[in-house]
Amino acid sequence: MSEPAVIAEGLVRRFGAFTAVDHLSFEIPRGRIFGFLGPNGSGKSTTIRMLCGLLLPTEGDARVCGASVRCEPERVRGQIGYMSQQFSLYPDLTVSENLEFYGGVYGITGPRLGRRQDELLDRLELGRERGRLAAELSTGVRQRLALACALIHEPPVLFLDEPTSGVDPGARRRFFELIQDLSAQGVTTLVTTHVMDEAEHCNRLLLIHRGRRVAEGSPAAVKALVPGRLMQVRAEPAMRAADVLEAAPEVLEVSLFGTALHVRLREDIPEPDAFVRTRLLAAGLEVGQIEAARPTLEHAFLALAADSEAEAPS
Amino acid sequence: MRLQALIRKEFRQFRRDRRMVVMAVMAPIIQLTLLGYAADLDVQDLPVAVCDDDRSAESARLVAEIAHAGYFVVSAEATRSADLVALLDRGEAQLALHIPYGFQSRLRAGEATVQLLVDASDANTAGIGAGYLNGLIAEHGARVLARRVRSAPAERSGPEIDLRTRVLYNPTLESVYYMVPGVLGLVLLVITTNLTSLSVVKEREAGTLEQVMVTPLRPWELMLGKLVPFALVATADMATVMAVILLWFRVPMQGSYALLFAALFLFLLTCLGTGLLVSTVSRTQQQAQMTTFFIMLPSMLLSGFMYPIHNMPEWLQLTTYAIPLRYFLTVIRSVMLKGSGVGELWPELAALLAFAVLLVAAGAASFRKRLQ
Numbered sequence: 001m002s003e004p005a006v007i008a009e010g011l012v013r014r015f016g017a018f019t020a021v022d023h024l025s026f027e028i029p030r031g032r033i034f035g036f037l038g039p040n041g042s043g044k045s046t047t048i049r050m051l052c053g054l055l056l057p058t059e060g061d062a063r064v065c066g067a068s069v070r071c072e073p074e075r076v077r078g079q080i081g082y083m084s085q086q087f088s089l090y091p092d093l094t095v096s097e098n099l100e101f102y103g104g105v106y107g108i109t110g111p112r113l114g115r116r117q118d119e120l121l122d123r124l125e126l127g128r129e130r131g132r133l134a135a136e137l138s139t140g141v142r143q144r145l146a147l148a149c150a151l152i153h154e155p156p157v158l159f160l161d162e163p164t165s166g167v168d169p170g171a172r173r174r175f176f177e178l179i180q181d182l183s184a185q186g187v188t189t190l191v192t193t194h195v196m197d198e199a200e201h202c203n204r205l206l207l208i209h210r211g212r213r214v215a216e217g218s219p220a221a222v223k224a225l226v227p228g229r230l231m232q233v234r235a236e237p238a239m240r241a242a243d244v245l246e247a248a249p250e251v252l253e254v255s256l257f258g259t260a261l262h263v264r265l266r267e268d269i270p271e272p273d274a275f276v277r278t279r280l281l282a283a284g285l286e287v288g289q290i291e292a293a294r295p296t297l298e299h300a301f302l303a304l305a306a307d308s309e310a311e312a313p314s
Numbered sequence: 315m316r317l318q319a320l321i322r323k324e325f326r327q328f329r330r331d332r333r334m335v336v337m338a339v340m341a342p343i344i345q346l347t348l349l350g351y352a353a354d355l356d357v358q359d360l361p362v363a364v365c366d367d368d369r370s371a372e373s374a375r376l377v378a379e380i381a382h383a384g385y386f387v388v389s390a391e392a393t394r395s396a397d398l399v400a401l402l403d404r405g406e407a408q409l410a411l412h413i414p415y416g417f418q419s420r421l422r423a424g425e426a427t428v429q430l431l432v433d434a435s436d437a438n439t440a441g442i443g444a445g446y447l448n449g450l451i452a453e454h455g456a457r458v459l460a461r462r463v464r465s466a467p468a469e470r471s472g473p474e475i476d477l478r479t480r481v482l483y484n485p486t487l488e489s490v491y492y493m494v495p496g497v498l499g500l501v502l503l504v505i506t507t508n509l510t511s512l513s514v515v516k517e518r519e520a521g522t523l524e525q526v527m528v529t530p531l532r533p534w535e536l537m538l539g540k541l542v543p544f545a546l547v548a549t550a551d552m553a554t555v556m557a558v559i560l561l562w563f564r565v566p567m568q569g570s571y572a573l574l575f576a577a578l579f580l581f582l583l584t585c586l587g588t589g590l591l592v593s594t595v596s597r598t599q600q601q602a603q604m605t606t607f608f609i610m611l612p613s614m615l616l617s618g619f620m621y622p623i624h625n626m627p628e629w630l631q632l633t634t635y636a637i638p639l640r641y642f643l644t645v646i647r648s649v650m651l652k653g654s655g656v657g658e659l660w661p662e663l664a665a666l667l668a669f670a671v672l673l674v675a676a677g678a679a680s681f682r683k684r685l686q
Contacts, residue, residue, distance in 0.1 A: 052528045074530060082528040088521035092330045093323065104319020105529045133330075149525075 005030045005157050005188035010060035013046050020046040022211040033183050035202030036192040043211035044192040048161050052082050081150035085162040087142045091135035106153035120148040140171035160191040176201040196297035209305045226295040226303045228252045228264045234288030244283045320539025342501045342555045349493045360443045361389035363407035370418035376454050385446050402433040494563050495650050496619045499642045509544040510589025511602040533682045541586050568653030580666040581642040587673025594680040613639045638669040
């Protein structure tokens with residue numbers, strides 16, 4: 001077995017009195033897609049920036065392709081492709097000029113640069129846009145160009161910081177297909193997101209909240225960590241129904257899910273359907289369909305983050 | 315080479331940024347035109363107010379000579395000398411001549427006094443006008459002397475008019491040869507400082523600076539990638555300005571080109587260093603431009619570019635030592651106009667060298683620090 005592509009050991013980053021990342025450790029095996037999940041401000045970007053060598057860890061260290069981010073950041077840089085939230089492109093350069101520049105910066109020139117450019121333009125469906133200025137591109141195209149720039153030097157490790165923000169669902173799915181292709185070719189990817197359906201594309205997830213690990217595992221395993229039983233409930237009026245259920249001690253959590261409610265009940269309630277129906281009817285509400293629901297990562301996150309908050313010393 | 319990729323990119327961006335191109339092309343043109351022509355304007359039909367208290371043949375002859383010299387128009391005749399200042403105030407005259415009672419007799423006795431008041435709010439025109447008038451009056455004195463020599467050869471040497479010039483409002487009187495070489499310094503300062511700081515801040519705004527930081531580029535490469543392109547743009551501007559100064563304005567070049575280029579190079583370095591420093595304290599392009607403006611203003615006012623340093627209050631004179639443009643102007647004016655060499659100019663050159671080293675080092679250090 002070869003060494004994992006990324007190994008983080010007790011990473012800590014403080015900004016003054018604020019601890020953005022609090023003793024994070026994880027490993028990413030080669031060729032895997034590793035999802036980094038958490039709400040805004042949970043420390044995802046800070047962690048990525050430490051892994052890229054942009055930010056020095058306050059404590060701990062990480063090894064990327066065997067190089068320490070603390071001691072040899074310049075060796076790390078040659079091995080990684082990085083795509084930031086804002087798709088950092090030169091707005092006043094064309095698509096192919098952007099690629100040419102990033103290629104040149106990695107020391108790729110001449111025929112190799114041309115070949116690499118053509119490959120990426122073709123693969124990311126950018127061929128028709130090659131002469132357009134980056135400023136004129138739609139968000140989806142800019143996203144693909146940013147990925148192309150991050151891939152120009154064929155890095156074995158890819159760090160993607162919220163790569164799909166502001167991109168429509170279709171483009172989002174295509175983007176993850178690309179990432180899965182790369183993964184099949186052996187590229188290791190770390191991707192941060194706060195969108196749960198994206199996390200389903202990952203081999204492994206790490207949920208963080210306030211800089212700490214909340215849970216880790218495959219998407220299925222993370223979902224299985226959600227305590228209690230989840231029911232989808234239709235009732236009118238929904239907001240009143242939510243209030244009624246939230247007041248019951250047997251109910252762990254209520255959230256709105258479209259026009260329905262998602263209700264998480266304690267595991268030890270024998271007949272959950274009947275329990276919910278009785279409660280709502282007693283309050284004089286109209287009750288529709290009640291069925292068991294599969295927990296999504298959204299539920300997992302809400303449940304686990306709430307737990308970790310309860311545990312955390314304030 | 316990686317540096318080459320950076321420089322090519324910088325030129326592509328420069329070409330597409332209209333504001334930068336306009337700055338690089340227009341700044342020298344505007345400055346040369348304004349300063350060259352404001353200073354060089356041939357004095358013609360300059361309005362002169364006269365108060366002739368003497369009302370003698372001699373004073374009338376002097377006024378007639380002034381009126382016919384081709385440079386002046388006698389725009390007003392005041393009956394009281396006190397009115398002259400009011401005429402200047404209202405802009406009805408730019409120069410005012412007071413010929414006091416007894417002028418003719420004193421002149422014939424060999425010594426006469428007139429007073430010239432100058433509105434020097436337009437320093438250059440006023441200065442040149444006052445100079446011409448001065449010459450005219452002196453010539454008049456000489457002619458009176460010549461007449462007297464002819465009519466009474468035994469008489470002792472000549473009558474003189476003692477012209478007392480009192481300069482109002484603006485105590486400086488500069489000429490075109492003095493102003494125009496200074497444009498070289500100002501153009502360098504404007505172009506280099508602005509372009510360097512703007513291009514760095516632009517990258518910070520777009521997030522590309524961070525993106526470039528995760529590439530194997532070293533900070534010094536990144537920095538040279540910013541400095542070299544704008545040093546080249548500034549050099550092109552400098553060459554153009556130099557050509558215009560020598561060929562169009564025909565400013566004499568008395569000294570050595572090598573010394574001139576050395577001074578230009580050192581000053582260019584101080585501007586690049588300043589640009590880098592500005593970029594590290596500015597978050598947005600507007601901030602960068604404001605900061606540059608706040609550096610340029612004292613540079614223009616305190617460097618001796620517009621006002622001679624020796625006319626400033628002493629405490630203000632001390633602050634001028636902190637302005638690199640001051641040394642550069644002294645060097646370039648002395649080299650071009652007086653032909654001074656290293657022997658006379660070494661203190662200024664040493665100061666420029668010190669500023670160049672200091673500012674580039676400080677700029678590089680804070681640029682590096684901002685990246686980390």
